[in-house]
Amino acid sequence: MRHVTEQQFGPVTQWLAGMPKAELHLHIDGSLRAPRLLQLAAKHGVSLPYSSVEEVEAAYNFSDLQSFLDLYYLGASVLRDADDFYLLMKDYLEVCRVQNIVHCEIMVEPQTYLPQGVDLGVVLEGFDRAIAEAKSGWGQSVGLILSFLRHLPEAECLEMLTAADPYRAHFCAIGLASAERDFPPANFQTLYREAAKRGYALTAHAGEEGPPSFIHDALQLLSVARIDHGVRAIEDEYLLNQLAADRLPLTVCPLSNVRLCVYDDMSQHRILDLLDRGLCVTVNSDDPAYFGGDLLENFAALETDLSMSKEQALLLVRNSFEAAFLQNEEKNLLEKQLQDYLARNP
Ligand SMILES: Nc1ncnc2[nH]cnc12
Numbered sequence: 001m002r003h004v005t006e007q008q009f010g011p012v013t014q015w016l017a018g019m020p021k022a023e024l025h026l027h028i029d030g031s032l033r034a035p036r037l038l039q040l041a042a043k044h045g046v047s048l049p050y051s052s053v054e055e056v057e058a059a060y061n062f063s064d065l066q067s068f069l070d071l072y073y074l075g076a077s078v079l080r081d082a083d084d085f086y087l088l089m090k091d092y093l094e095v096c097r098v099q100n101i102v103h104c105e106i107m108v109e110p111q112t113y114l115p116q117g118v119d120l121g122v123v124l125e126g127f128d129r130a131i132a133e134a135k136s137g138w139g140q141s142v143g144l145i146l147s148f149l150r151h152l153p154e155a156e157c158l159e160m161l162t163a164a165d166p167y168r169a170h171f172c173a174i175g176l177a178s179a180e181r182d183f184p185p186a187n188f189q190t191l192y193r194e195a196a197k198r199g200y201a202l203t204a205h206a207g208e209e210g211p212p213s214f215i216h217d218a219l220q221l222l223s224v225a226r227i228d229h230g231v232r233a234i235e236d237e238y239l240l241n242q243l244a245a246d247r248l249p250l251t252v253c254p255l256s257n258v259r260l261c262v263y264d265d266m267s268q269h270r271i272l273d274l275l276d277r278g279l280c281v282t283v284n285s286d287d288p289a290y291f292g293g294d295l296l297e298n299f300a301a302l303e304t305d306l307s308m309s310k311e312q313a314l315l316l317v318r319n320s321f322e323a324a325f326l327q328n329e330e331k332n333l334l335e336k337q338l339q340d341y342l343a344r345n346p
């Protein structure tokens with residue numbers, strides 16, 4: 001697997017490297033890298049079909065979303081105790097520190113751990129420890145998104161929503177992930193109504209593999225304030241105009257879209273067209289351990305393959321501040337950090 005190093009970055013990405021940024025679409029299980037995966041599998045005696053980092057990474061060759069999800073859930077099955085979740089979160093927050101991702105919103109999927117008998121309290125105990133260290137260590141800002149698995153029945157999602165009630169303060173929002181095509185937003189209307197009653201902000205994956213009508217339905221039936229992916233909006237002119245007029249954010253994940261064959265290659269990606277049409281699109285890494293790059297590598301791909309300009313890059317960063325599930329005062333602080341950086345690095 002190729003990891004772009006800083007020396008290989010073009011001038012726009014080098015400028016972005018030190019810039020304060022936000023990442024809004026990151027599955028914490030998707031940040032579990034091969035060495036940590038193998039370490040935890042050995043610790044818990046979980047047998048996996050690979051025994052070296054090279055073998056793990058050779059398996060990351062996907063034909064669609066489902067072929068990825070099969071490996072993703074297998075990988076997450078090695079996470080068993082609070083120390084594992086601590087290490088998982090610590091590893092990702094270290095990436096935030098190195099890449100100047102000053103604010104991140106992280107999807108946590110507790111239903112993934114239920115087959116292993118792991119309770120949400122154990123998960124959050126580990127995450128809390130890592131987040132507290134990053135906050136006190138370098139002022140990291142973190143939001144957690146309680147993300148549901150749409151291949152499971154809505155009744156099970158509702159049970160998890162209730163089980164999460166004692167931990168309500170840990171989460172800023174709910175989300176909806178996993179296999180999209182056969183599991184439309186319409187199936188989850190009660191879940192979203194119940195989450196809204198509890199005061200969660202609302203987001204959902206839509207229009208990644210699923211049709212533009214799923215984006216429309218996530219907006220109309222689930223009342224989401226943000227769409228994860230949403231790239232297939234490009235197929236529906238009316239929807240595009242609506243998303244632009246409402247500044248309804250899309251958390252786009254370029255490397256993910258290529259690795260999961262939504263696009264044949266990065267030159268086909270339409271993110272900059274969406275940006276130029278006035279949509280509030282943002283750049284994110286989705287599952288960086290599986291898709292060959294963190295946030296900065298996603299920006300680097302846009303520079304290399306789509307000739308992203310400095311102006312476009314800055315707009316993408318500002319969009320992520322606008323789209324964050326933060327109070328206005330917190331967004332103003334992010335903008336202030338950005339202004340300070342731009343004064344030093346015009
Ligand atoms: N790209 C993706 N789409 C849907 N569910 C996911 N879970 C982790 N990554 C995902």
Ligand SMILES: [Zn+2]
Pocket residue numbers: 025027177205228286
């Ligand atoms: Zn995702």
